[in-house]
Amino acid sequence: MRTTRKSALIAGAAFAVLFAGACGGGSGAGDASGDSASGGEEAKTIKLVAAEYSKDNTKAFWDAFAKTYKDKTGYTLEVQVVSWDTIDQQSSTMIQNNQAPDILNLNAYASYAKDGLLHDSDAVLPDNVKSDILETFVKYGTYQDKFYGFPDLSSARALFYNADLFKQAGIAAPPKTWAELEDSAKKVAALPGGNAGYALPLGPEESQGEFSMWLFNNGGAWKDGDSWVINSAKNVETLTFLKKLTDAKLTQNNPARTNRADAFDLFKSGKAGMVVGFSPLAGDLDKDKKVNYVVAPFPSNDGSESKTFGVTDYLMAFKKPGNEKAVKAFYELYYQPDQINTFIEKEGFLPVTKTGVEKFQSNAKLKVYLDTLPNAQLTPTDDPAWDKVKLAVQQNLGGAMTGDPKAVLDGLQKTAEASK
Amino acid sequence: MSRTTTRTPRHTSSGYAVGRVRPLVALAWLAPALALIFGVVLFPAVMLFQASRGEYSITGLRKGDAGWANYTKVLEHPDLGTVLTNTVIWVVSVVALTIVISLGLAQFLVKNFPGRRFVRWAIIVPWAASLVITAQLFVLLYDFNYGLINHALKSVGLIETSIDFLGNDSWTMASMVLVGVFVSLPFTIFVFIAGINAIPDDVHEAAVVDGASPWQRWRQVTLPLLRPALLVATVLNVIYVFNSFPIVYTLNDRNPGYLHDTTITFMYKLAFKSQEKDVGMSAAAGVINVLLILLVVAVYLRIVNWREETR
Numbered sequence: 001m002r003t004t005r006k007s008a009l010i011a012g013a014a015f016a017v018l019f020a021g022a023c024g025g026g027s028g029a030g031d032a033s034g035d036s037a038s039g040g041e042e043a044k045t046i047k048l049v050a051a052e053y054s055k056d057n058t059k060a061f062w063d064a065f066a067k068t069y070k071d072k073t074g075y076t077l078e079v080q081v082v083s084w085d086t087i088d089q090q091s092s093t094m095i096q097n098n099q100a101p102d103i104l105n106l107n108a109y110a111s112y113a114k115d116g117l118l119h120d121s122d123a124v125l126p127d128n129v130k131s132d133i134l135e136t137f138v139k140y141g142t143y144q145d146k147f148y149g150f151p152d153l154s155s156a157r158a159l160f161y162n163a164d165l166f167k168q169a170g171i172a173a174p175p176k177t178w179a180e181l182e183d184s185a186k187k188v189a190a191l192p193g194g195n196a197g198y199a200l201p202l203g204p205e206e207s208q209g210e211f212s213m214w215l216f217n218n219g220g221a222w223k224d225g226d227s228w229v230i231n232s233a234k235n236v237e238t239l240t241f242l243k244k245l246t247d248a249k250l251t252q253n254n255p256a257r258t259n260r261a262d263a264f265d266l267f268k269s270g271k272a273g274m275v276v277g278f279s280p281l282a283g284d285l286d287k288d289k290k291v292n293y294v295v296a297p298f299p300s301n302d303g304s305e306s307k308t309f310g311v312t313d314y315l316m317a318f319k320k321p322g323n324e325k326a327v328k329a330f331y332e333l334y335y336q337p338d339q340i341n342t343f344i345e346k347e348g349f350l351p352v353t354k355t356g357v358e359k360f361q362s363n364a365k366l367k368v369y370l371d372t373l374p375n376a377q378l379t380p381t382d383d384p385a386w387d388k389v390k391l392a393v394q395q396n397l398g399g400a401m402t403g404d405p406k407a408v409l410d411g412l413q414k415t416a417e418a419s420k
Numbered sequence: 421m422s423r424t425t426t427r428t429p430r431h432t433s434s435g436y437a438v439g440r441v442r443p444l445v446a447l448a449w450l451a452p453a454l455a456l457i458f459g460v461v462l463f464p465a466v467m468l469f470q471a472s473r474g475e476y477s478i479t480g481l482r483k484g485d486a487g488w489a490n491y492t493k494v495l496e497h498p499d500l501g502t503v504l505t506n507t508v509i510w511v512v513s514v515v516a517l518t519i520v521i522s523l524g525l526a527q528f529l530v531k532n533f534p535g536r537r538f539v540r541w542a543i544i545v546p547w548a549a550s551l552v553i554t555a556q557l558f559v560l561l562y563d564f565n566y567g568l569i570n571h572a573l574k575s576v577g578l579i580e581t582s583i584d585f586l587g588n589d590s591w592t593m594a595s596m597v598l599v600g601v602f603v604s605l606p607f608t609i610f611v612f613i614a615g616i617n618a619i620p621d622d623v624h625e626a627a628v629v630d631g632a633s634p635w636q637r638w639r640q641v642t643l644p645l646l647r648p649a650l651l652v653a654t655v656l657n658v659i660y661v662f663n664s665f666p667i668v669y670t671l672n673d674r675n676p677g678y679l680h681d682t683t684i685t686f687m688y689k690l691a692f693k694s695q696e697k698d699v700g701m702s703a704a705a706g707v708i709n710v711l712l713i714l715l716v717v718a719v720y721l722r723i724v725n726w727r728e729e730t731r
Contacts, residue, residue: 088692092480096471096699111478203674204693253564257587257674266565387478392695395676415695 043323045076046102046330051313052083057346065339073329100318102327109149109314114384119317121147124328129335132353137312140378149381150331151312151352153344156369156376157213158308159298160277162270162291165195174296177303178241185250188273196252198245199272202398205259208379208390211397212309213276214238216377217300223380228416231409239405246401256398279369283348295368310376312352388419471703478697490704499678507682509593514600514661518608519653526612547606555670558599562586586671592680596671600661608653615649651724655717662713683709
């Protein structure tokens with residue numbers, strides 16, 4: 001008797017705890033907003049959600065960083081490293097549940113700024129840091145005259161070519177114009193062994209990146225001032241040229257359905273003549289020591305000076321009650337040359353600060369990118385609409401390889417104009 | 421022995437009859453299960469429904485109530501027809517092929533032969549491996565440039581040039597179905613092995629005595645007696661395959677748009693990958709999904725019962 005009553009009690013209690021726990025999970029959102037209403041109290045612990053650039057380095061760096069941060073400032077930094085595959089999903093879930101981190105590392109920021117979720121530089125970025133960041137990146141990090149998108153690192157693209165295949169095909173120098181590129185691709189594709197002349201990834205992973213590189217080097221753009229120019233004559237010409245390469249079978253099989261990672265794999269296995277790459281690809285190639293590659297500026301259509309496509313990721317700061325000081329201390333430490341440049345060097349990317357560019361000048365391998373970095377063109381990351389247009393491009397651009405390039409770009413233009 | 425111990429009445433002193441317990445005690449026993457149902461089934465379902473009625477920004481921020489707008493947007497989505505057709509093709513072909521192949525293999529595996537234990541173990545392996553890993557493995561096998569399947573087909577001389585199993589629209593679904601069948605086989609085979617073993621030997625002997633041919637014995641003795649196993653295997657497989665995310669998502673990740681998506685991957689893409697990138701719309705699609713699968717299972721069970729009654 002006693003035992004049954006006792007177990008009933010225990011089970012009942014367990015039920016109550018579980019049930020309350022379940023409800024607590026839901027009302028977490030309410031709790032958090034309750035905090036922000038009261039406000040005032042200073043946060044001693046902040047949370048960073050960081051993207052995983054590499055298995056070996058990212059977590060190690062942020063753990064060491066958190067320790068230094070604690071020692072120097074007394075604040076605690078909780079670090080959560082998230083893979084790129086799931087970071088969109090996780091950040092969206094956190095914001096839905098009103099549990100945004102204090103600092104989030106992502107490849108977009110403008111939509112968050114538009115939703116009024118972020119601190120701008122006046123609140124959390126030390127002035128000397130702001131003046132150290134390269135102007136290009138300040139420009140693309142600015143939404144409605146306020147700087148929200150603080151870059152953590154950058155990359156710039158360049159043409160990688162397989163020197164052995166080029167030699168075998170009798171090509172003396174890397175192409176300077178698109179006509180030369182087409183010719184080189186033709187010669188490489190004609191070699192025995194079924195090599196791709198040019199590895200063209202227009203699959204959904206990152207087709208906006210590949211297309212950016214081409215369209216910038218044809219004098220095109222995504223946006224001109226405040227208006228979208230996705231379907232400009234220049235861009236139609238660019239996409240038509242890519243279709244021509246595809247139709248002539250100078251690319252790998254089915255470019256519309258090839259993701260960037262697959263194109264890189266093809267180049268790494270020595271079966272592609274050319275590919276648009278960036279410094280982490282060079283790192284992999286150096287590790288494998290299988291392909292004799294050379295990095296060159298990407299050719300322009302008419303032979304004019306090459307333009308590069310730059311990419312930055314961001315460390316954005318979420319507005320949470322009382323977290324300004326701790327967040328500011330975070331940026332103060334991160335942008336110390338020995339911190340940020342160590343991180344960038346380990347991950348194999350490019351600097352975002354003037355001091356960083358100076359520091360990396362001595363590295364001969366990076367020179368080809370660094371020279372172009374201050375003039376790099378970015379996608380319009382400062383426009384919240386781009387966050388949607390980017391996805392539309394990823395899902396639709398490849399369709400031009402079997403369809404009409406103009407119609408595809410017209411469709412994207414419409415999407416862009418509609419998503420104000 | 422054991423029978424007598426379980427039959428010993430426990431509560432005779434307090435006047436409760438055998439098999440009866442106080443309501444409070446009953447609740448205590450049910451509590452963990454109830455807690456699970458609330459925490460794991462009902463609570464998320466309520467949250468999903470709430471999300472489906474909200475208007476969300478691309479960042480995931482809830483901006484207000486959307487009423488039924490998310491549902492209308494999903495139902496009016498231009499690709500919904502394609503997605504539903506794909507789902508039907510995917511579920512029907514994977515489940516049908518799985519059942520047919522499993523019936524054959526189970527029949528084979530109940531026979532005694534040397535090494536049977538190893539074959540049975542080998543069949544469990546695809547079940548034990550994570551679906552993402554299996555799917556990724558097949559991506560490599562199917563690869564256009566260095567995939568083993570293309571290599572094998574070419575060396576046998578069946579094809580001249582590689583087949584783009586995952587990128588060519590006429591092959592993609594078939595390639596996915598093959599993997600779907602592969603991972604559904606272990607569970608189904610073991611359900612059938614259990615079902616076949618439960619059939620008493622006498623009925624087979626009786627059939628033999630009556631002069632039934634092997635095919636007649638299988639068709640008119642084994643198969644009808646396997647009905648319960650068939651029912652379980654079909655319903656569970658329909659639910660698993662309908663809800664299967666990793667295979668379709670991984671094998672189809674190079675293809676733009678929704679050309680080969682099922683309702684599950686459609687829902688995911690709506691939330692995170694497509695230009696809509698709308699959590700509310702995705703939640704609405706999720707609610708529609710749940711209703712759809714409930715409807716399918718209900719209809720299936722109805723048909724099966726109806727047949728049983730009219731026999």
